[in-house]
Amino acid sequence: xxxxxxxxxxxxxxxxxxxxxxxxxxxxxxxxxxxxxxxxxxxxxxxxxxxxxxxxxxxxxxxxxxxxxxxxxxxxxxxxxxxxxxxxxxxxxxxxxxxxxxxxxxxxxxxxxxxxxxxxxxxxxxxxxxxxxxxxxxxxxxxxxxxxxxxxxxxxxxxxxxxxxxxxxxxxxxxxxxxxxxxxxxxxxxxxxxxxxxxxxxxxxxxxxxxxxxxxxxxxxxxxxxxxxxxxxxxxxxxxxxxxxxxxxxxxxxxxxxxxxxxxxxxxxxxxxxxxxxxxxxxxxxxxxxxxxxxxxxxxxxxxxxxxxxxxxxxxxxxxxxxxxxxxxxxxxxxxxxxxxxxxxxxxxxxxxxxxxxxxxxxxxxxxxxxxxxxxxxxxxxxxxxxxxxxxxxxxxxxxxxxxxxxxxxxxxxxxxxxxxxxxxxxxxxxxxxxxxxxxxxxxxxxxxxx
Amino acid sequence: xxxxxxxxxxxxxxxxxxxxxxxxxxxxxxxxxxxxxxxxxxxxxxxxxxxxxxxxxxxxxxxxxxxxxxxxxxxxxxxxxxxxxxxxxxxxxxxxxxxxxxxxxxxxxxxxxxxxxxxxxxxxxxxxxxxxxxxxxxxxxxxxxxxxxxxxxxxxxxxxxxxxxxxxxxxxxxxxxxxxxxxxxxxxxxxxxxxxxxxxxxxxxxxxxxxxxxxxxxxxxxxxxxxxxxxxxxxxxxxxxxxxxxxxxxxxxxxxxxxxxxxxxxxxxxxxxxxxxxxxxxxxxxxxxxxxxxxxxxxxxxxxxxxxxxxxxxxxxxxxxxxxxxxxxxxxxxxxxxxxxxxxxxxxxxxxxxxxxxxxxxxxxxxxxxxxxxxxxxxxxxxxxxxxxxxxxxxxxxxxxxxxxxxxxxxxxxxxxxxxxxxxxxxxxxxxxxxxxxxxxxxxxxxxxxxxxxxxxxxxxxxxxxxxxxxxxxxxxxxxxxxxxxxxxxxxxxxxxxxxxx
Numbered sequence: 001x002x003x004x005x006x007x008x009x010x011x012x013x014x015x016x017x018x019x020x021x022x023x024x025x026x027x028x029x030x031x032x033x034x035x036x037x038x039x040x041x042x043x044x045x046x047x048x049x050x051x052x053x054x055x056x057x058x059x060x061x062x063x064x065x066x067x068x069x070x071x072x073x074x075x076x077x078x079x080x081x082x083x084x085x086x087x088x089x090x091x092x093x094x095x096x097x098x099x100x101x102x103x104x105x106x107x108x109x110x111x112x113x114x115x116x117x118x119x120x121x122x123x124x125x126x127x128x129x130x131x132x133x134x135x136x137x138x139x140x141x142x143x144x145x146x147x148x149x150x151x152x153x154x155x156x157x158x159x160x161x162x163x164x165x166x167x168x169x170x171x172x173x174x175x176x177x178x179x180x181x182x183x184x185x186x187x188x189x190x191x192x193x194x195x196x197x198x199x200x201x202x203x204x205x206x207x208x209x210x211x212x213x214x215x216x217x218x219x220x221x222x223x224x225x226x227x228x229x230x231x232x233x234x235x236x237x238x239x240x241x242x243x244x245x246x247x248x249x250x251x252x253x254x255x256x257x258x259x260x261x262x263x264x265x266x267x268x269x270x271x272x273x274x275x276x277x278x279x280x281x282x283x284x285x286x287x288x289x290x291x292x293x294x295x296x297x298x299x300x301x302x303x304x305x306x307x308x309x310x311x312x313x314x315x316x317x318x319x320x321x322x323x324x325x326x327x328x329x330x331x332x333x334x335x336x337x338x339x340x341x342x343x344x345x346x347x348x349x350x351x352x353x354x355x356x357x358x359x360x361x362x363x364x365x366x367x368x369x370x371x372x373x374x375x376x377x378x379x380x381x382x383x384x385x386x387x388x389x390x391x392x393x394x395x396x397x398x399x400x401x402x403x404x405x406x407x408x409x410x411x412x413x414x415x416x417x418x419x420x421x422x423x424x425x426x427x428x429x430x431x432x433x434x435x436x437x438x439x440x441x442x443x444x445x446x447x448x449x450x451x
Numbered sequence: 452x453x454x455x456x457x458x459x460x461x462x463x464x465x466x467x468x469x470x471x472x473x474x475x476x477x478x479x480x481x482x483x484x485x486x487x488x489x490x491x492x493x494x495x496x497x498x499x500x501x502x503x504x505x506x507x508x509x510x511x512x513x514x515x516x517x518x519x520x521x522x523x524x525x526x527x528x529x530x531x532x533x534x535x536x537x538x539x540x541x542x543x544x545x546x547x548x549x550x551x552x553x554x555x556x557x558x559x560x561x562x563x564x565x566x567x568x569x570x571x572x573x574x575x576x577x578x579x580x581x582x583x584x585x586x587x588x589x590x591x592x593x594x595x596x597x598x599x600x601x602x603x604x605x606x607x608x609x610x611x612x613x614x615x616x617x618x619x620x621x622x623x624x625x626x627x628x629x630x631x632x633x634x635x636x637x638x639x640x641x642x643x644x645x646x647x648x649x650x651x652x653x654x655x656x657x658x659x660x661x662x663x664x665x666x667x668x669x670x671x672x673x674x675x676x677x678x679x680x681x682x683x684x685x686x687x688x689x690x691x692x693x694x695x696x697x698x699x700x701x702x703x704x705x706x707x708x709x710x711x712x713x714x715x716x717x718x719x720x721x722x723x724x725x726x727x728x729x730x731x732x733x734x735x736x737x738x739x740x741x742x743x744x745x746x747x748x749x750x751x752x753x754x755x756x757x758x759x760x761x762x763x764x765x766x767x768x769x770x771x772x773x774x775x776x777x778x779x780x781x782x783x784x785x786x787x788x789x790x791x792x793x794x795x796x797x798x799x800x801x802x803x804x805x806x807x808x809x810x811x812x813x814x815x816x817x818x819x820x821x822x823x824x825x826x827x828x829x830x831x832x833x834x835x836x837x838x839x840x841x842x843x844x845x846x847x848x849x850x851x852x853x854x855x856x857x858x859x860x861x862x863x864x865x866x867x868x869x870x871x872x873x874x875x876x877x878x879x880x881x882x883x884x885x886x887x888x889x890x891x892x893x894x895x896x897x898x899x900x901x902x903x904x905x906x907x908x909x910x911x912x913x914x915x916x917x918x919x920x921x922x923x924x925x926x927x928x929x930x931x932x933x934x935x936x937x938x939x940x941x942x943x944x945x946x947x948x949x950x951x952x953x
Contacts, residue, residue, distance in 0.1 A: 002810055003539050004817045005894040011817075014824040014895060018840075023816045026823060026840055027711055029680040034716045036812070040581055044807030047543050054801060058552025060567030065555035068564070072557050075787055082479050084512055086549070092526030093519035096540050099737035101532075101874075103931045104923050105866055107464075108522035109736035112515070115468045118943035122502045128942045131737065134593035137787035145637075167787040174755070174783035178607060178638035221496055249491075251498050264787070274568050275558025275788025277593070277739035277795065289940070295737065299944075300936035303929030306462045312936040318596070319629035319877070323636035330630050331594040331727065334737030336794075345468045345511045346478035349503040354481045357491075365486035383492040400561065412559055435485040 064272070064409060069437045071366075073387050073428025074217075074412035075136070075165050076275060077267045079245070079355065080431060081343070085269045088342045095335055099295070103310045104302070109334065110309035114297045116341040123247045123344070124261040125254020126283035130294035132333040136241060136264030137168040139280030140211060141175035142293045142327055143239040143260045146284070147209035148179065149291045149326050150237065155208035157182045159199055159231075162190040163216035164241055166417040172211070182206075188418045193380065196222050200230045207236040209260075214242045214253060218414075218426065219363075219387030220380055221250055228257040237288075244268050244281070244340075246385045248356035260284045269343025270336055279336040290316060293327030355431050359386035362438065363429035369442045370427070375449045379424055387428045389414060389421065392449075396425050399448050406444045464927065465517045469944050472504035474951065478511050502946050521927060522736070523871050529897050531825075533844045533874035533886025534628065534676055536706045536728035538818075541805075544731060544798035553797055558788035562762070562774040568792065569773035572759040575800050576743075579724060582803075582811065583702075584715025585745030587778075589754045591790040595703060598723025598742030599634035599670070604782040605721055605746060605753040606668050606697045607638060612753075612780055615695070622661055622669040622691070624653055626677055626878040631670040631701060640667060647880060651679040651837035653687050662690050668697035668720070674704045676878040676886065677837050678822060678844035688718040697721065697750075705729045706890070707819055707842035710812025714745075721746045726791075730799035741795025756781040757789075817891035818843040821898060825889055828902035832909045836881050844888035846881050856912040856919045858883035863930065864911070864922035868904035 006014070011023070020026060027035060045053065064070035070078050089095060093108060100106030100113075113131045120129035133139035144158055158176070160169055160183055169186050176183065184202045191198075196212055203210055210231045215221050228238045239260040240253035245267045247253075253261045266278035284292055290313065298312035318325040347355065363386040371378050375393035390411065392399055400410035411425035418424075429438065463470075491497065506514070523530070530537035547553075556565050576588045592598035603621070610618045621635040624645045632642045643661050648654040653671070669691045674680045681687060688698050700714045700722035706729045708714070714722050726732045726741035734740070746754060757775035765771035790796065806814065819842050826835060826845045833847035849858025862872030862885070874886040889898060911919050923929065 002806075002813060003541060003892050004813055005892065006817060006820070010895040011820065014820055018820075018823045018827045020823075020840070023820060026816070026819045027680075029682050029840070030712045031685055031717070034712045036711065037584070037713050037716065039710055039808035039811065041578060041808045041811070042804070044810045045804050047805065050801055050805050051543065051547065053804065054547040054571075054797070055550060055552075057567040057571050058550035060570065061552040061556050062560070062564040063552050063555035064557055065551050070557060072559055074559055076558050078555075078557070080481075082508075084478070084508060087512070088515045088519075090545060091515075091519045093522040093524045095545075095733045095735050096525035097522045097736040098530065098532055098535055098537060098734045102523070102862070102866070102872055104863065104926045104928045105523035105871065106521070106736075107928050108518035108520065111465065111467070111521070112518050113737075114943070118467070118469060118945065119503065121943045122945065125498075134597060134739075135786050135788075138593070138597070138785075165787070167784060170784040171786060174604065174785060175637075177604065177783070178640075180639075221492065223496060247498070248501055249497060251496055255498070271554045271793065272557050273554055273793030274556045274565065275790075275792060276786075277741075277791040277793065279739075286940075289942070296942060298936040299939075299941035300932045301461055302931050304462070305460065306464050306928060308464075308928050308931055310931045310933050310936045312933070312940070312942075317629075318633035321633070322629050323632035323642040325629070325633040325636060328596040328600055328630045328633035328637055329594075330596045331734075331738040331740040333593075333735075333739045335733075335735030336739055338736070341468070342511065342515060344503055345506055345514070346508060347503075348472075348477055348505040349501045350477050350505065351479045351481060352503060353501055358481060358484055360491070361484045361489055362486055364489035368489070383496060404561065404564070409557065409560060409564070431481060438486070 068407055068409040070409040071411050071427045071429060071441060072409050074426055076272055077428060078272060078430055078432050079267050081269050081271060082346050084346055085339050085342045089335060089339050094338060100311060107308055110297050112338050112341055114309045116337045117297060119341055119344045120281045120283050123244055124242065124283045125252030126261050127286045128289050129281065129283040130292055130296050132337040133280030133282055133294060134333060135278050135280045136262060137171040139262035139282045140168050140241050141172045142282060143262055144172060144176055144209055145293060145326050146260065146288060146291045147237045150288060151208045155206050156180065157184055157204065157207045159184045159202045159207055159210045160186040161199055161212045162187050163192060163218060164211055164213040165217050168241060192418065192420065196224060196227050199227060203231050203234045203236055205234055207234060210236055210238045212240055214240050215246055215385045218380060218389045219384040220382040221385055223251060223256060225256045245356050245359060248352040265340040268340035270339055277333060277336050279333040279340060291326055294329050294332060358431035362433055366429045366438045370445060373446050373449050386430060387426060390425050390427055392423045392425055395423060402448050403444050408441055408444055467944050468504050468514060469946050471506055471510055471514060472946055474505060476505040476507045478506055478508040528869055529893060529901055530871040531873050531887050531889050532871060533888040534703055536888060536890055538731060538890040539892035540731050540733040544801050547801045548793050548797040553793055566773055569759050571800055572796060573773050575796055576759060578803050579743055579745060582709060583722060583745045584713030586748040587751035587754055588743055588745045589758055590743045590796055591755050591785045592742035592744055593786055593791055594738060594740035595723055595725045595742045596630040596634060597785060598744045599630055600637060601744045601755060601785050602699050602721045602723055603634050603638050605750055608753045608782050609750055610667060617665055618667045620666050622666060624671060625880050626675045627670065627672060628701060628703060651677045652681045652683055655683055655686060658687060658690050662694035664695055666694050666696040668699055670699040670701060672701035672704055674707050674842035677846050678841040679837060680842050684717055703728060704843060707815050709815040710808060711815050715747060721750055726795045726799040731802045732795050732798045739791050739794045741791040752779040753782055754778045755783060755785045814891050821889040821891060821893055825887060825898055825902055829905060832906050844886060847885045848881060848883050849885040850883040851909065851912050854912045854916055856916050858885050860919045860922060861908055864908050864919045865904060866923040867925045870901055870904060
């Protein structure tokens with residue numbers, strides 16, 4: 001199969017125009033001994049054959065749509081995606097365009113990103129949003145870059161709550177390894193029951209940023225207002241890593257005084273897709289906009305007096321500032337950001353709140369039922385959204401293996417990240433889980449408990 | 452809050468989604484709760500309102516359809532944006548990446564339940580290794596720049612692991628993409644710019660002078676952003692290696708090299724791929740991309756964690772068990788989960804599977820044929836500052852003696868002829884650069900029409916420069932006031948002030 005639309009006759013005419021005899025003659029600058037290697041790859045498949053092969057691979061998975069009932073979350077959530085979202089994402093006008101460098105013929109992408117920015121500001125309670133990051137974890141790492149740059153590298157400590165997603169903390173460690181920065185609080189052995197205010201003791205005059213998660217990795221809801229005030233008193237900025245669905249219901253980080261709000265937009269109409277691509281949102285206060293990484297779309301007017309949109313403040317970015325840029329980000333998650341905008345437009349203020357409340361109600365029903373099982377119980381007593389830590393009386397692997405036999409994808413094994421939470425499972429419940437699903441989980445777990 | 456500027460008589464072509472909102476509309480009806488009710492948490496933990504727009508499904512569809520009609524795209528026409536490889540994106544990719552088994556799998560599922568995904572990832576790692584000549588590949592990086600950052604972290608970790616702590620300099624040619632110095636800058640490295648010689652190659656004398664025991668390595672795009680394969684590539688790599696540095700290949704221009712030469716064979720130590728350029732993953736109006744990184748044997752232990760590996764070998768009719776493995780001296784994790792599986796890996800896998808070794812070589816041969824053909828057609832009308840056989844792209848100057856028409860004007864005028872403009876003002880070493888990359892998926896008629904348009908514009912620049920300088924004339928939107936955008940900084944919109952739920 002080929003997508004090359006040039007006939008042999010046309011090829012020969014083109015070679016003649018160029019003034020060479022064969023295609024091979026175009027490659028004489030390539031060292032002869034390495035030129036035209038024989039690649040050991042399988043022979044080409046036709047479209048019919050490739051679809052067959054890929055279908056086979058896809059069917060070798062057990063999916064949470066038709067094979068398994070899922071109670072797995074931990075940063076990626078199984079939500080309902082209205083049909084319209086993918087129909088819009090499959091428009092070639094959107095998905096086969098490049099980054100909108102030529103605004104006259106890219107207003108579709110530009111206005112859509114502008115609206116995405118607006119929707120993210122409304123959701124997080126913040127003033128400006130960029131056009132997206134790769135995912136929630138890299139957005140959190142970019143928050144460190146912003147804060148570090150804001151203090152011109154003079155404050156060299158970042159306080160990270162141990163209840164931030166373990167993979168997010170890992171990415172922050174990766175990103176900062178060349179920065180001569182101290183990461184405090186990033187300790188899986190810390191007291192996980194202590195209130196977030198206790199992080200205050202780690203915040204000093206040398207701290208540029210404090211990072212907390214909302215709801216935290218265990219699903220707990222805290223009002224971070226006091227912590228943020230305390231951090232501000234030391235001159236530090238605060239970044240809240242937020243779940244966007246929860247923001248439909250709970251007090252916004254903006255209202256708590258956060259300086260930066262980041263998170264993963266996957267819950268907003270993006271399929272699980274085995275973890276990617278999703279989209280990292282990044283919102284902040286207007287005063288930090290010049291230090292913020294990523295693309296930014298601003299409103300303007302064209303030569304015909306029409307409201308229109310352009311990429312703006314580009315002087316912050318790598319193609320202008322090169323080694324002095326705050327970030328190297330170039331390609332971001334444009335199409336996925338568009339998907340979340342379509343999703344938010346469809347659900348709107350009532351629909352998104354409804355999804356959040358369904359998650360809340362079902363998760364609380366599940367938690368109440370599960371905690372009745374002898375030998376099991378909720379690990380924490382704080383208010384939670386749609387995820388909670390369940391204490392089991394045997395290893396999580398064993399329990400999950402049993403659940404899988406019943407067609408249930410169990411929760412995340414917390415012991416792999418937190419030694420103190422051995423035999424603890426993080427259970428996520430969304431609007432996709434019916435009462436029947438939850439009752440099946442309760443029944444299967446009761447069996448295990450009594451085995 | 453950001454104040455909206457005074458809006459006098461501004462024409463609205465398409466209202467924003469917030470403008471279109473009307474109280475009480477909704478686009479989706481969710482099922483009622485089927486569980487006993489739990490009280491909501493205390494009021495002070497809740498938000499008082501959610502200022503999102505309210506629209507019916509049809510309103511949402513029409514809005515985004517209107518917006519889509521404002522875009523130029525590969526599906527609608529020729530998009531010769533240099534260094535971006537805007538090739539046709541096969542439609543079958545859109546179907547394979549949405550197969551339910553891929554779409555609905557959770558990244559943290561037990562490996563036994565996602566063997567299809569893992570087999571695909573393992574195979575893709577192996578194929579990319581074979582195509583590039585590297586010993587190891589990570590699929591985790593989300594985009595090209597993310598891959599660069601990964602590569603630079605690996606280079607730094609390699610030197611550190613050898614107790615070699617004085618290496619702080621990254622050598623980068625003056626023709627490089629901005630992401631190269633930015634990726635190095637993120638690591639606090641000093642960037643040393645290496646000039647190009649008169650034939651567009653790395654200036655060997657300058658390189659030799661910069662090579663010492665403080666060099667981390669060199670980041671080189673080859674073919675470079677002039678579209679030229681460095682005629683001294685082996686010497687360049689030798690100089691960098693001789694001073695203990697590592698050679699980074701920016702794979703942005705790999706579309707010229709498939710089945711032509713493997714960067715690993717040339718001596719590159721590390722390179723990122725752009726699955727969204729070379730391997731037909733669509734650009735999505737600015738992502739998502741996918742930027743896997745390949746490394747030579749001595750760097751395999753530093754790759755990000757986790758990689759996909761074989762946990763248990765297969766037997767006769769039993770396939771192997773695939774799972775995750777952690778490289779011994781890993782730099783860590785680059786993002787949450789496993790990379791752009793659905794959007795990047797499945798599409799690239801589909802594309803490679805449908806091409807095979809001969810098809811891949813055809814891609815690069817025809818990409819290079821098309822670029823040379825266009826260059827030949829334009830030579831004589833436009834100055835080609837580094838004029839020799841090019842690879843998959845070339846750079847012309849968008850200026851003419853005795854005319855004040857600039858590259859930007861030519862770019863805008865091309866829109867009137869229904870073409871997307873080439874990249875302009877890059878690379879920085881060419882005055883008024885027009886960087887043209889046709890890709891292999893364009894036919895001769897399209898290339899001829901594009902060359903004819905550019906030749907016509909060159910003529911207009913002499914006979915009627917105003918028509919070029921005030922272009923575009925036929926597009927829905929005219930030139931933008933970019934100063935106004937930066938000065939007023941209107942970066943978001945809200946529901947109208949008098950909006951109420953009544």
